Amino acid sequence: MANLPVIDFAPMLSDDPKGRSRLASELRAACIANGFFYATGTGVSPEAAADAIAAAKEFFTLPEAVKLTISQARSPHGRGYESMSNQRLEPGAEADLKEGFIMGVDLPADDPRVVAGWPQYGWNLWPEGMDAWRARVEAYHAAMIECAGVVMRALALSLDVEETYFDDFRREGVATLRMLHYPPQPKDASAAARGAGAHSDWGGVTILLQDEVGGLQVKNGEDDWIDAPPIPGTFVVNLADFMPRWTNGLYRSTVHRVINRSGRERYSLPFFFDGRGDYVSETIPTCIRPGETPRFAPLSVNQHLAEMYAATRAA
Template sequence: MSAPTTAFQVRKGIHEREVRALEPSEVPVIDFGAFYSPGEAEQRKAAAELRKACIEKGYFYIANHQFPEAVVDRAYAAMQRFFALPVEQKMKCHYLDSPNHRGYVPVKGINADHSLKGEDESEAIEMAHDLPADDPDLLKGVRFYGPNNWPTEPPDFRWALGTYFDCQLELGRTICRAFELALDLEAGFFTSRFTKPLSRLRVCYYPPQREDFDIANIGIGAHTDYECFTTVWQNGVPGLQMLTPDGQWQLLPPIPGTFAVNLGDLMQLWTNDLFMSTAHRVINLSGVDRYSLVQFFGLNHDVAVEGPLPGCAGPGNPWRYKPTTVGGHVEEMVAQTYHYSG
């Protein structure tokens, strides 16, 4: 059976223009403070809410997540300065000049919706673990391990965004623990495989678009993420849209002090469609600039996805997917989206 990154393209409503703006009260918000407390009952309650949101929505927001607000503020200020630079300056750290997929992605640099022949109308810069050039995984040929392709301007960009990435890794570990509880897994099932995770940070800028936009050329086309889950910080400007299981697009409101979290393909494979990866897109019709910080979370590169998680398959409900690995799946999908192959 096809992986969900193919299946998502035929989901009902995937190319519809109509969207319904949600009120903040309509968004499932999980109080993540429970996962920083010793109380098992509080953790189980929050995990049950998370499970419900994953089954019914495919996404949720987290509040009381303990992420330092100052780290977000510094990252936001630095990214604004970077995207304001002349394009020639930004192109000096182009991602195609990096052997391990790091650096600047210009407007029309990717095509996220593989079912349409278009180009996305946004800019980004991508980074991950800032590892040395002699990292053993990089020497083995693993594309997503190695040094970052940092811009030289603004001078505080490396410090500000590197700190954000590192703090997100700690948040990601907590989210992994929450998923262990939500799926009734043994403690450490995800976190023990999160020691050198495939995690990428995509720093995004979305200029305003016209109301008569072409659906093939939007901020970022409809797609599912490739990893287990994704965190999204938004600067207060709406634009992120999620597709419901019945084919309705919903515009998610930015809620101060929260991160949006959506599910990726690997979570869908592992749960045998109990948790579906979330088809989403960005269309910025606000009339002002939109910025976001998007961090993708897989597990370690060589972790095998060889069958369903306990409780996610059984008689009459066989596993629907072929075995893969975390790194193999992510590398295959990134190659299809960006302007290289292999």
């Protein structure tokens, strides 16, 4: 694929059977080909998206000492501030040249899932004296949970199952928002330097809001890197690792990376919709042809997230 398709999800927000059928067909083709596409018409307003980027910029301009008051080191749930070069997503590459703020569904310490130690279930860390900023971030997070529901329902239709098929996966699922800041890549950077190393995502779907700078690259079916530049009014959506498991390899979870050669600061907000911790993926019946057997063993969200999170912490 020389370019990623732009797909309009507006039919999912109206009573438009023909539009939904067209959407399902376009989405199926994109998911088989590359598992990456641009999305419009998801119900998230341009104003909400612009404010989310502005909120990210505000956070990363805070003094380092302030950001460190909510360091991930203080959180047993991977929430809070992620220092520069704390993660290495690509084995053999340098640590990722980015910093982040991570939040998710806020749960109290006595929630049974928190007590049981489910990965990514817990409470958020927030900078003091920034209640209005916190409210803006929480509002965007809530909007993205709704957006993910729209995408997941459309994905179900693309697989010839009821649009409610993924509702059990979605219910009380891990829904993680990361605000990311990528400084410009140094001009003398080594060939192993990355803003975010080559990787696939882990759960159900990722919905990415980019600023205008660019730097995202996707590996296509010919094993070439293609750019996924920002398109105003869109998100970049990619399938994560549970989709191939569900579809017996029909749909792809594609490797991607970020290299910021723009000479400018880059900001992006990936929203990871990874599903309910005790949900176990099993092959969707419509994805098994006569005589075929499932290629993937059942796997729980909890097991997968714990393994992947541990594997990508920078040494």
